[in-house]
Amino acid sequence: PKPPSSSIAHVSHAQLELFIDKQKEIDGVGMGVLSDGTAFLTGRGLARLCGVSNARVVELGQQWTSSTPNALAKGVRKILSDRGIDIETPYIEIKEKGGVFHAYPDTLCLAVLEYYAFEVPTEQGKKNYRLLAGKALHDFIYAQVGYDPTHRVPEIWRQFHDRVSLT
Numbered sequence: 001p002k003p004p005s006s007s008i009a010h011v012s013h014a015q016l017e018l019f020i021d022k023q024k025e026i027d028g029v030g031m032g033v034l035s036d037g038t039a040f041l042t043g044r045g046l047a048r049l050c051g052v053s054n055a056r057v058v059e060l061g062q063q064w065t066s067s068t069p070n071a072l073a074k075g076v077r078k079i080l081s082d083r084g085i086d087i088e089t090p091y092i093e094i095k096e097k098g099g100v101f102h103a104y105p106d107t108l109c110l111a112v113l114e115y116y117a118f119e120v121p122t123e124q125g126k127k128n129y130r131l132l133a134g135k136a137l138h139d140f141i142y143a144q145v146g147y148d149p150t151h152r153v154p155e156i157w158r159q160f161h162d163r164v165s166l167t
Contacts, residue, residue: 018038020034020094025045029042034094038103040103052116056072061090064090065088065089080111087107091103091105
């Protein structure tokens with residue numbers, strides 16, 4: 001459900017010394033979780049997910065606060081605004097030993113993917129949007145009904161099963 005337009009959440013990433021807690025690359029898509037729990041994609045990972053060049057993601061960052069933003073920045077900001085989200089920058093700067101790293105938060109990534117699925121469609125963008133939208137509905141239903149697939153068997157029976165399996 002869309003929040004009322006009068007209650008736009010402002011997301012600021014000006015937090016104390018965030019760091020990458022976990023990071024992995026799967027099929028060329030770099031992803032991870034920051035120390036505050038924010039899920040993120042790397043710029044190259046986001047570009048690959050959407051089926052565009054990395055230059056388009058870099059351009060998004062450059063155009064984000066421009067007085068005359070390009071269509072990509074305008075489109076993504078509108079998608080976020082329609083969800084009641086206002087962010088200062090499309091990425092979170094993480095200072096590492098090797099320099100500065102840009103982590104693109106999951107909220108922004110979904111908006112960019114939606115842009116490349118509907119506004120300026122790419123085959124990869126459409127395919128991945130469908131894939132992730134389906135997974136989100138699946139997870140939403142599980143969360144709403146309180147279903148945890150890892151705990152299908154009650155703990156006491158799982159312990160019994162584990163003991164029997166050892167013999």
